[in-house]
Amino acid sequence: MDDDAFSHRLLDVLRAHPAGLSEYDLIKILEADGEPGFEADRLRDSLTLFQTHFLLFHSLYRLDEQLVSEGENRLEITALRIQLLSQRATLDTALANPDPLRAYYLDLDNLKNTDAEDVEALLVRFWERFVGNDERRAALEVLELKEPTDWATIKQQHRKLVMAHHPDRGGDKERLQEINAAIEVLARAYKTSR
Numbered sequence: 001m002d003d004d005a006f007s008h009r010l011l012d013v014l015r016a017h018p019a020g021l022s023e024y025d026l027i028k029i030l031e032a033d034g035e036p037g038f039e040a041d042r043l044r045d046s047l048t049l050f051q052t053h054f055l056l057f058h059s060l061y062r063l064d065e066q067l068v069s070e071g072e073n074r075l076e077i078t079a080l081r082i083q084l085l086s087q088r089a090t091l092d093t094a095l096a097n098p099d100p101l102r103a104y105y106l107d108l109d110n111l112k113n114t115d116a117e118d119v120e121a122l123l124v125r126f127w128e129r130f131v132g133n134d135e136r137r138a139a140l141e142v143l144e145l146k147e148p149t150d151w152a153t154i155k156q157q158h159r160k161l162v163m164a165h166h167p168d169r170g171g172d173k174e175r176l177q178e179i180n181a182a183i184e185v186l187a188r189a190y191k192t193s194r
Contacts, residue, residue, distance in 0.1 A: 007062065007066065010060065013026065013030075014082065014083070014084040020081040020084075021081070022079065023078075026056070026082055030056075037052060038052060057105040058111070077101075136185065139182035140154075140182075142182035143158060143182050151186075151190045154183070
């Protein structure tokens with residue numbers, strides 16, 4: 001892959017989409033253009049998908065460095081939106097919110113040292129966190145709470161709801177079971193907060 005030609009192609013695509021586009025949409029455009037490394041058959045297994053993602057983000061971060069050095073533009077780089085922005089419009093937020101992934105994607109050793117087993121482990125951790133977050137949100141709703149909250153508030157709300165819904169006090173047994181199941185989920189989620 002010719003890095004300069006690819007950078008120019010990325011810049012052309014981003015200029016053609018001033019509102020930005022998702023990583024998925026950018027990959028689909030590059031695939032449709034026949035860009036090497038973005039062929040549909042390369043995107044079928046986890047390892048090659050990771051490699052494609054990594055090389056795209058590596059190229060985007062390098063392009064961002066080039067744009068910043070030229071002083072006119074910079075890139076917003078996330079999986080959900082990649083957008084060409086005015087450097088002046090992003091200066092304050094860039095200083096306040098450094099991107100911790102920049103160093104990871106700029107270091108090609110991270111690509112070379114990641115095999116299929118590593119990618120599968122990353123995916124498992126992602127889905128565990130994703131499902132865990134959904135379970136935690138649902139459990140908080142059962143306890144009539146929202147984020148942000150802490151373990152002390154959760155315990156206090158749990159006690160309040162148990163008292164209100166206990167069958168010995170005229171409450172509903174099923175609602176009490178739902179409340180107790182929610183506290184178990186949250187106890188696991190907040191185990192480090194106890």
